[in-house]
Amino acid sequence: MQKSMIRYLLMGSIALIIVLFLLFIFFMTKLTPLSHDSNEAYYQPKIFNEEHPVSMVYELQSLSLASSLAALSTTTKLNSDFDKVTNFLPKMNTLRTNLQKSELNSLSAPKELKFALGRLINLTRANEEAIEQFKTNYAAIRNSQRYLPISYDTLLLLSKRQADKAEDNINKSGLLKKIKQLNIQLNMFLRNPSTIAKEELSKELLTLEERAMSLPQKISNALLNYTSHAFVLVNRKLPMMDILDRIANDDLQAVDNEIVNFYQQMLTKSQLERQNKQQVLEESYSLYRIIAIVLGTLLALLGIAACLLFLKEYNVSDQQLRLMSKQKDLEFNKQLQLQEKSHVSTSTEANNSYVSRMVASLTHELNTPLGYLSSNMDILKSSSKVIKDILDETEHCKKDLLNESKQEKIVMKFSNSIDTLKEGSLLDELPEIIADMNTGIEQIQHLIGDLNMFSGTDRAKKEWFNLNECIIDVLKLSSVTIGRHIKVLKKFGELPDFYGSRGKITQIFTNLVVNSVHAIEEGKPSQGVIKIVTVSKPNIILVEFLDNGIGIDSENAKKVFEPFFTTKEPSKGTGLGLAIVSQIVQDHKGKIAVNSKLGQGTSLKIAFPVQNKKV
Amino acid sequence: MLLKCPIMLIHNFIVLIIFIFLALPITTVAEPIKVLTQPKNLDKEKVALGRLLFFDKRLSKDNSVSCETCHLLKEGGDDNIKISIGINGRKGIINAPTVYNSGLNFRQFWDGRAPTLEIQALGPVQNPVEMGAFWPDVIAKLQADHVFSQRFIQSYPLGINRQNVTHAIAEFERSLVTTDAPFDRYLNGDASAISEDAKEGYQLFKKYGCVSCHQGAAVGGNMYQVFGVVNSYFKKRGNITEADYGRFGLTANRMDMHSFKVPSLRMVAHTSPYFHDGSVKTLREAVDVMFEFQLGREAPDQDKDKIVSFLKTLAGKHKEFQ
Numbered sequence: 001m002q003k004s005m006i007r008y009l010l011m012g013s014i015a016l017i018i019v020l021f022l023l024f025i026f027f028m029t030k031l032t033p034l035s036h037d038s039n040e041a042y043y044q045p046k047i048f049n050e051e052h053p054v055s056m057v058y059e060l061q062s063l064s065l066a067s068s069l070a071a072l073s074t075t076t077k078l079n080s081d082f083d084k085v086t087n088f089l090p091k092m093n094t095l096r097t098n099l100q101k102s103e104l105n106s107l108s109a110p111k112e113l114k115f116a117l118g119r120l121i122n123l124t125r126a127n128e129e130a131i132e133q134f135k136t137n138y139a140a141i142r143n144s145q146r147y148l149p150i151s152y153d154t155l156l157l158l159s160k161r162q163a164d165k166a167e168d169n170i171n172k173s174g175l176l177k178k179i180k181q182l183n184i185q186l187n188m189f190l191r192n193p194s195t196i197a198k199e200e201l202s203k204e205l206l207t208l209e210e211r212a213m214s215l216p217q218k219i220s221n222a223l224l225n226y227t228s229h230a231f232v233l234v235n236r237k238l239p240m241m242d243i244l245d246r247i248a249n250d251d252l253q254a255v256d257n258e259i260v261n262f263y264q265q266m267l268t269k270s271q272l273e274r275q276n277k278q279q280v281l282e283e284s285y286s287l288y289r290i291i292a293i294v295l296g297t298l299l300a301l302l303g304i305a306a307c308l309l310f311l312k313e314y315n316v317s318d319q320q321l322r323l324m325s326k327q328k329d330l331e332f333n334k335q336l337q338l339q340e341k342s343h344v345s346t347s348t349e350a351n352n353s354y355v356s357r358m359v360a361s362l363t364h365e366l367n368t369p370l371g372y373l374s375s376n377m378d379i380l381k382s383s384s385k386v387i388k389d390i391l392d393e394t395e396h397c398k399k400d401l402l403n404e405s406k407q408e409k410i411v412m413k414f415s416n417s418i419d420t421l422k423e424g425s426l427l428d429e430l431p432e433i434i435a436d437m438n439t440g441i442e443q444i445q446h447l448i449g450d451l452n453m454f455s456g457t458d459r460a461k462k463e464w465f466n467l468n469e470c471i472i473d474v475l476k477l478s479s480v481t482i483g484r485h486i487k488v489l490k491k492f493g494e495l496p497d498f499y500g501s502r503g504k505i506t507q508i509f510t511n512l513v514v515n516s517v518h519a520i521e522e523g524k525p526s527q528g529v530i531k532i533v534t535v536s537k538p539n540i541i542l543v544e545f546l547d548n549g550i551g552i553d554s555e556n557a558k559k560v561f562e563p564f565f566t567t568k569e570p571s572k573g574t575g576l577g578l579a580i581v582s583q584i585v586q587d588h589k590g591k592i593a594v595n596s597k598l599g600q601g602t603s604l605k606i607a608f609p610v611q612n613k614k615v
Numbered sequence: 616m617l618l619k620c621p622i623m624l625i626h627n628f629i630v631l632i633i634f635i636f637l638a639l640p641i642t643t644v645a646e647p648i649k650v651l652t653q654p655k656n657l658d659k660e661k662v663a664l665g666r667l668l669f670f671d672k673r674l675s676k677d678n679s680v681s682c683e684t685c686h687l688l689k690e691g692g693d694d695n696i697k698i699s700i701g702i703n704g705r706k707g708i709i710n711a712p713t714v715y716n717s718g719l720n721f722r723q724f725w726d727g728r729a730p731t732l733e734i735q736a737l738g739p740v741q742n743p744v745e746m747g748a749f750w751p752d753v754i755a756k757l758q759a760d761h762v763f764s765q766r767f768i769q770s771y772p773l774g775i776n777r778q779n780v781t782h783a784i785a786e787f788e789r790s791l792v793t794t795d796a797p798f799d800r801y802l803n804g805d806a807s808a809i810s811e812d813a814k815e816g817y818q819l820f821k822k823y824g825c826v827s828c829h830q831g832a833a834v835g836g837n838m839y840q841v842f843g844v845v846n847s848y849f850k851k852r853g854n855i856t857e858a859d860y861g862r863f864g865l866t867a868n869r870m871d872m873h874s875f876k877v878p879s880l881r882m883v884a885h886t887s888p889y890f891h892d893g894s895v896k897t898l899r900e901a902v903d904v905m906f907e908f909q910l911g912r913e914a915p916d917q918d919k920d921k922i923v924s925f926l927k928t929l930a931g932k933h934k935e936f937q
Contacts, residue, residue: 082830082831082837082838083649083830083831083832083837085837086721086831086837086838089721089730090721090730090731093730132838132839133870135837135838135839136838136839136840136841136870136874137870138827139827139828139838139840140840140841140844140845142824142827143824143827143844143845143909143910143911144845144911146824147845147910147911147912150912151911151912224846225845225846225911225912228845228846228847228911229845229911232844232845232911239870
């Protein structure tokens with residue numbers, strides 16, 4: 001668990017680093033343009049030098065643009081912020097004076113350039129002035145536009161109060177009517193200002209101011225307040241429009257471009273070369289950047305994959321933990337799972353090796369008995385010739401017997417043939433040969449029986465029976481195999497009846513007992529012991545076979561349930577024993593696990609599920 | 616599942632913090648008045664030299680007047696009289712503005728004729744009614760002081776000349792920024808830094824439109840405006856002098872008549888009398904004048920009082936001012 005935690009920590013930190021790296025790249029690309037193409041209008045990267053006159057021209061251009069934009073943007077905001085506008089002015093001023101002293105304005109500079117520079121300087125000065133005037137006018141117009149309606153309303157209110165009074169001049173003289181008319185005119189002017197309208201309005205406003213002198217103090221003040229706001233608007237509206245035009249003046253930008261173009265033409269070859277070099281450098285930089293981004297994304301994908309893997313592993317281990325805490329017999333469960341796993345993997349991956357191993361085993365198993373048969377057949381074949389010869393001789397003898405003169409000869413020949421038969425010892429060997437041939441045939445039959453059992457084609461009837469009784473039967477049957485030098489310890493618990501094939505189960509136990517006996521014989525311990533334990537657990541019957549035989553190493557322990565796997569000499573076993581056991585256990589929905597140590601012994605555990613008898 | 620895994624938790628937490636930092640600037644609300652901050656990139660030794668020169672009477676013809684004579688640092692950066700008195704008791708023509716926060720002004724002088732503090736410092740030395748000196752004489756006097764010139768040369772390798780002297784003075788003036796005003800503390804989130812009246816005064820200051828000219832970090836000092844833009848101040852006051860022309864005296868543009876640099880209101884509580892002619896003695900009267908001639912409207916007395924209490928919170932601290 002600790003090991004895996006460290007792995008998770010590592011994976012998590014890698015993912016974190018990758019995310020941070022991605023963020024870094026994101027900001028890099030955000031802060032600096034990826035390629036200089038988008039920035040081509042700004043000449044600066046190629047000969048960027050603050051003191052270079054052309055870069056000064058460029059800076060001036062961008063500053064005047066920025067300040068006019070800032071000026072215009074204040075008109076759209078609730079609170080004007082002129083700090084932003086004025087921040088550019090000192091820089092513009094110094095740039096302008098520096099440009100005047102620069103080499104562009106020197107005696108050696110071409111006339112056209114000097115002329116353009118002069119225009120630029122004048123336009124910049126005009127631009128600065130326009131921005132100054134904009135601030136002043138904007139603040140004034142903004143104020144008066146806000147207060148003109150208020151002053152007009154107070155004037156109307158006062159005139160209404162005055163209407164009944166004797167000295168009411170404003171209503172009776174038609175002055176109020178004129179004011180109302182003027183207000184409409186003024187609103188029209190504000191919407192569509194023109195010089196003619198401006199002059200008319202200022203004339204009428206002047207006459208109004210004159211007439212206000214003759215009015216009572218209060219109403220005169222109100223009227224004068226209204227006219228003064230109106231004057232501000234009338235006088236400043238047109239200049240304001242002019243200023244806005246001047247701020248957005250394209251001439252400055254045009255002259256800037258003119259100078260830069262001219263200067264670019266003037267650039268010498270060496271400078272162009274230097275530019276090219278720098279461009280190549282920049283391109284390679286952008287290449288690096290692209291590589292960095294690609295690498296970054298790859299790393300990020302890897303990180304995401306690592307995260308997913310991590311989550312998956314975390315999930316699996318979590319489930320495992322839960323399972324293990326539920327069951328008491330931890331080791332057994334683990335083994336069962338491992339067993340299951342190995343079955344899953346071998347059934348898919350090692351099918352081919354099964355087949356090849358099966359073929360090898362089968363040919364070997366069949367070859368041995370067939371060898372017996374064929375070699376003995378040869379013997380029989382060659383001996384049949386001898387027998388035929390003897391028969392021929394006896395035939396001759398039969399004829400010769402009729403002729404008494406030849407009796408002596410016959411006796412000689414008979415004794416000769418008896419001698420040949422005796423010398424060949426054919427008669428002595430014959431039962432042996434037949435017995436050998438029988439063994440061969442038996443082996444083949446046994447093999448076919450095993451195969452049948454393994455393939456499951458031999459379907460036995462199922463019945464209810466007690467496993468303990470079954471084991472006792474097996475022990476009785478194999479008492480000869482076990483012999484007297486091996487001690488058998490039985491530790492049986494009370495078991496519920498088991499539903500299954502009695503014959504097959506008997507075979508399992510027989511196989512296991514035989515295996516144990518073999519293992520003990522091979523391991524040669526001072527006292528061979530086989531211990532058989534049965535335990536009843538809820539829903540499970542547990543049978544354990546223990547022996548202190550030779551055991552097997554862990555490498556082979558994984559393979560013991562594979563068919564045709566054997567550690568014994570080829571002639572001694574088919575390698576199907578435990579495979580059949582495993583197959584039968586699986587047929588009964590049970591599980592089997594082996595735990596063994598080389599030289600110490602083997603423990604085999606089988607778990608059978610308990611069925612409900614009523615069903 | 617994500618929640619169970621400690622690494623993912625830490626990771627998500629860090630990502631969250633990054634996003635909060637990215638989103639923070641969007642949430643801050645813009646106020647028309649900004650907090651004053653200590654100027655950066657100032658040369659301490661040059662500031663010290665500038666301070667010596669600022670107090671140095673040798674800058675005047677008869678060694679009687681220094682910059683500090685009219686710009687009393689302890690009095691708020693001006694001399695608290697209507698029109699300053701220069702060499703030989705000669706009267707100037709205009710009210711002395713404060714030197715505090717003058718580095719923030721976009722132009723110098725009332726009519727903005729000097730674009731920088733350096734160029735501004737050139738003026739008064741040769742002005743016959745201020746210091747009445749001649750620059751070459753002043754430089755010679757300063758060069759004769761070996762102790763001073765030795766110290767000066769360490770900061771300015773070219774030694775004492777007109778450009779370096781004005782630069783040192785300007786550097787000193789740039790250091791005269793008054794920070795940590797009660798109102799700045801209020802802007803920084805300290806709600807108890809100013810009184811309720813002052814808070815309402817600030818809202819009125821914005822509502823009536825004072826803020827359309829007096830805004831930015833210096834609360835002014837970043838634009839020109841016509842004095843008496845709505846109602847003619849000068850017609851009412853009469854006796855118009857050349858000093859009242861404002862920027863018109865420079866540009867001869869009709870639109871610039873009576874137009875002045877909008878002064879910074881940062882030290883307004885300490886720089887009475889007010890306006891270029893020093894015509895008004897109290898802050899309250901100055902507010903009245905502004906309402907009448909700049910805004911062209913009337914307002915209740917209590918509103919004006921609140922604005923005055925707001926204006927008093929604008930002054931910050933400086934070691935020269937205490």
